[in-house]
Each structure stands twice: as structure tokens, then as C-alpha cells.
Amino acid sequence: MHNQSPKAKLPQYIALGGGVAVEWYDWSIYGLMSAFLGPHFFPNVDPVLSTLSALAVFALGFVVRPISGAVLGPITDRIGHKKVLMWSIGVMALCSLGIGLMPSYEKLGIAAGAFILILRLIQGISTGIEQPAANAAALEIASPGRRGFFSGVVNGAFNQSGNLLASLVSFLTSMALGKEVMADWGWRVPFIIGALLGLIVMYTRRHLPETGASVATNRKLESTAKVWKEIWKHRLGVVAIIFVTGGSMIANYIWITGLPNLANATFKENSTEVFGITTAFMVLMVLAGPVVGYLADRFGSSRVYLILRVMLVPSYFIVLFYSQPGMEQFAVVMLGGGIILALNQTLFNYITATLMPQEIRTTGIAIGYGIAVTVFGGTASYLLVAAQRAGQMALFLTYGASVCALSVIIYIWAHRRGHVVGVE
Template structure:
């Protein structure tokens, strides 16, 4: 009997170390999504400061175009930094990616406007989004792969749930800081320079995350070097899993199109309809709370019910949820709140599972490259364009087309996932 407390104590340092590691990885996700989300939420304020257009809708679309530029460079981040992570290990690349994001956010926060330096203001904003895109192209897929590699078998869903909770903390933080800033100052001050405050908050968080990540353990086996026991070249392995790569593109793409439609497109649409900005930020903050609380619960459900089954069931729910947005076709904060929050309940299930599902489709020796590439392509094609497409279709009077598009992406992702699972198998989560 006396040995039991001693055994328990011996396990404590291990659990404590894992908790610290997961916190360092998770807070990196918080920063990544905070910085990424804050730009989208503040596009209506950033646009007039960096682009020469008196029309607020046109300047917002210009800012959203630069927002989309970051997505276009995500595949490059997945290829370059993913390949690097499969060669030299996960830790160094995770530290590099978060440093790039934090520095880029700080530069945007202190950047001069169009009135100060003309077209160079927009160019500087463009360059910062390029670096943020490269960083974001590897951060989410690599951190999930890293967490899965360090998790006990059968606990992958819980790891995904915890990381998703940190992601949603970033989304919530972006909305909360935007709401608080907007509530403390008037709209004129917000447009003039108040939008910089949330950027400075993100840069400060970056310093904390860099400090926490400096001593992360390595999860990539040392045997992935050279010699007779070395695996085939990474790109050859990815080529062998081409169907899995295609499935990852649509698994991630459908989730991200849904995510950016709800978290960026709908709030900017509400601003375009003339809704009170403080009320809009309050509702996006409430959506962030739903995502934050729901993600660990979804992760536990996935471990209990089986990861693949939970994914398929929750992904199919996107189809009816997508058409819910048609209920918000004109001004009215009540309609906006119903669409945003009810759709958010389905959103949380999809945003919790898509990264761990992607990770499960690639073996460890080519995981960072394969998942990073698929993730980057998906977010560039489907995530980065979603908010722009939603608003543009609304302007053209064919807003019904976006839910059709989102539903089709979701159904294709389910079919490809099931085909890849049957053809190449799963490498985690089952």
C-alpha cells in the first residue's frame, strides 16, 4: 500500500511536463489565430488607412484582398517549413513559425498609413501578410501533428480538443479585444488609430509564446536521417499517399470555408449592412465562447465514439447549417445573431476535428510535409477566399450560391476521406 503514493508521485513530473508542452504549443495556436483573426475583423477599419478609396465597401474589399494574400502563401509555408520539420525536427520549426507571426503583427501595428507614405503603406501590409501566411501555413498542421505524436494512443481526440480550445481562445481574444477597444472609444477614434491596439496585444503575446517554446522536446525519431534503415525521401512518401493529400485538401478546405464565412465574412457583411460595430463584436465574442467551451467536449466525444465516425457525422451537419445564412440577407441584428450563433454550434465540431483527421491520414515520416502542403492549399483555395466570396455574392444578389458551395465542399470532403481511409489507411486516432 505504501508504494502507491510513491508510484503516483513518479508519474507527476511526466504529466506536468506534458501539460507544459501542450500549453506552449496551444498558446502558439492562440497567438496564430488571434493575429490572423484580428486582421479580418478589423478589415473595415484597416482598409481606409492603407488604400486610396473613399468608398468604405471598396476599401474593405481591398483589405480583405490583402487578407487573402496571406492564404495564398500558406502552401509555401507548408512546403518549405513542413519539409524542414520532417528533416530537422518539429521544435525548431514551431519556434520559427511563431516568431515570424509575432514580428509581422508588430510591424502592422506600427506601420504608417496611405496618407503618410502613399502606396508603400499597402505594399508593407502586403509583405507582412506574406510572412504571416508562410507562418500560418505550418503552425496549425505541425502543432497538431506534434501533439498527436506525444499523446497516448486513443487520446488523439482529446489532444485535438485541447489544441482547438487554444485556437478558439485566440478567436475569442480577437473578438473580445476588438469589442473592448470599440466600446471604450468611438467609431471615429477606432478608424483613426484605435484598430492598432489589438495588434499591439498580439505582438506582446508573441513574446510570451516564444519564451515558452524555447525548450520544447522533440517528437520526431532520430532514425529519420540517412542510412539503410532510413525511410524513402519525403516527397516520394507524399506521392504514395496522393489520395490522402487530396482528402486533406477538402477536409481542411470545407472547415476553413465555413470558419471564415462565420468568423470574418458574416461580421463584415453586418458592418456593410450598417449594424452597430460594438454589437457585432459582442456577438462574435459570444461565438468565440461557444467555440472555446465546445472544443474539448467534442474531442472527448471523438475518443469515446471513434474519431472517424464523429468526423463524418459532424461534417454532414454542415450541409443544413450552410443554408442557415440565407436568413441574414439584410439589416437586422436579430437575424445576424441567430445565424451566427446557431451555425456556430456546428462550426465548433468541425473546427475541433479537421486537423487531427488530416494528421491521421499521413505517416509520421512525411506528416509535416504532407499535412502542411494539403493544409496550405486548402486554406488558400477555400478559406482565404470565403469571406470575400460571401460578400461579393451578396452584392451580386446571388447570395444563395455560397451555401450551395459550402455544402458541396463538405460532401466531397466526406467522400474523399472515406476513400483515403480505405485505400491508404489511418496512422492515428483509431
């Protein structure tokens, strides 16, 4: 029985959720700024190719996330979550500051782009353990009967608040400085803001209680080898985590970074309007968190997950409506199609936690989540813009919908094989 969890207080919720928010602010701001950042670090005669180069770096940042999970996950499961969560937000903030202050290609040449890549890889290591550790900690801090709701608040509302804040800061910066200044140096401002927020949250995380196997001494695994042995026993659960996460991540990065960059770089829309609509979409994402969490507690997480995930499959094809310039079409796709995505983005974090027992939960989530966001999420923005350029948008969206459908099938398989272990 998991009866040793500390009772959470509001400041602890804020410290955990606030860190998640800032982590995802720092991660998402690069994607949102890619259309402006690309020409400064990856110059090309064709601005779309510059944006694609910046988005390629965005994708490469995901590559190290499963490696981070494989290395840091077992350590976190053995020593607890607090120390790792402190480290992850501090590293993320410093890297954002580095990107915001980095001299451009004109001053450093090819080294400028190389430094950006290195900083993004380090941020990938940070996010590779932040999300799994925060996800596990949130569920272990929450009281029984309220875990779906609390996960919806921390991993839904707070998580998406980071993306919302990134979009809002982008919108306000663009509105205040204008498109030309934004393209010149204004894109640096959101990165510096993210760094300052990260340092503040790092200070608040000192008040988090310790959670994880280290506080449940009768279940602690003494060695990394034993962690991996248990992971192998639950390998179907890891596969299920990969597809449960991947089905959401493709859609997530289509809407959060892919469509805004398509609008800014390919269709040359007004950047202030693009960021304004993206911000409105993020509000939907934030509001969906507690609602879906409540539904999961009321009607059962598996049932709610399966219904919402099946609804997401056809929602991918709404993107086809935005096949040429037009802010009205962009708004319809972002806000209309984004509703179903918003409902899905909360619950998958809770579902992945139910696929792993406590003593290996962080490692299992980290590996599955890391592989999913690398293979499916990190490439989505790049593939969306590239597919539009090549006239293959329908093919790309079919791929996304297929992964989403597979996530339903594999989860049902894992559930029937007894791999949905629940939360103690």
C-alpha cells in the same frame, strides 16, 4: 511503434497550445479589423470596396501557405518541430507589430498598402507551418487513448481561444474607444497586443520537448527527396486533407471574418455589438474542442467526423437569414448556425493527422492544409461580402456546401483505400 514520445507536462501543453492561440489571434485580427483598416491603406469613395481590398490582401496571405508547407514541411519532418514552432510565433508577432505601427496611405501613398501585403505574406509563411507542426506535435506528445481529447484541447480549445481573444479584444477596444476612434486609430491597438503576446509565448516555447521524425531515429528520412517520394505514395491522403480542411475552412471564415465584416461594412451595424456577438460565438468554438475530442476517443474519430460533417452541409444556408441589416438576425446566424461549425472545427485537425504516417506527417498536412486554406478558406470572407453585394449569396453558399459534401465522399474513399493510417 511510437514509444519515444516525451510525456507532456502542463507547461508544455500551455506552450504549444498558447502558441497556437496567439498565432490565430494574430491571423484573425486582421480579418476582424479589415472594415477599419481598409480606408487607411486602400482608400476608396465606397467603403465597401475599401473593405474588399483589405479582404483581398487577407486572401493573398493564404497563397503562400502551401508554398511554406512545401518548403518548410520536409525540413520540419527531418529536424523536428520545436525550432520551427519557435521561429513561426516570433515572425508572426513581429509582423503584427509592423501592421499596428504602419503609417497610412496619407503618409506613404501606395507603398503603405504594399507593406501591409508584404507583412501578411510573411505571416502566411508562418501560419503555413505553424498549424501542421503544432498539429503533429500535439498528437505525438499526447498519450494513447487521449489523443482525440488532447487534439481537441490544443487544436480546438486553444486554437479557437486565439480567435476568441481576437474577437474579445476587438469588442473591448471598440467599447472603450468608440466607433469613431476605432475607425481612426483604435484598430491598431489589437495588433500591438498580439505582438506582445507572441513574444511572451515565444519565450515559453523554449520548454517544449522535441517531437517528430528526428526523435524517432529508426524512421527518420535522410533527404527531402525521400520525403517527397513518400508524399507521392500517399497522394490520395493529401487530396483528402485538402477537402477535409476546405469543407471546414469556408464555413470558418464565413463566420469568423466574413459575417462581422458584412455587418460592419455593408450593413453599418454597431461595431461593439457585432464584436460582442462574434465573441459569444468564439466561446462556443472554444467549449466545443474538448467535447468533440472526448467523443472522438469514445466513439471513434472517423464516425464522429462523418456525422458532424454531414450536419455541416445544410448549415451553410442559415447565412441567408442575414440578408439585410438587423442585429437579431446577425445573432441568430452567428450563434445558431455557428454551433455546428464549432463542433466541426475541432475534429478536422485530428482527422488530417490520421491521413499521414509520422515520417511525412508535417509535410503532408502542411501541403494539404495550405492548399485548402488558400483555395477555400482565404477567399471565403471576400466572396461572402462580394456575393452579398452582387445578390448571389445562395450561389456562394451552394459552393461551400458542395465542397463540404465532397469532403465526406473523398474521406470515405481514402479510408477504404487504406490511407487512414491512424496515429502511432
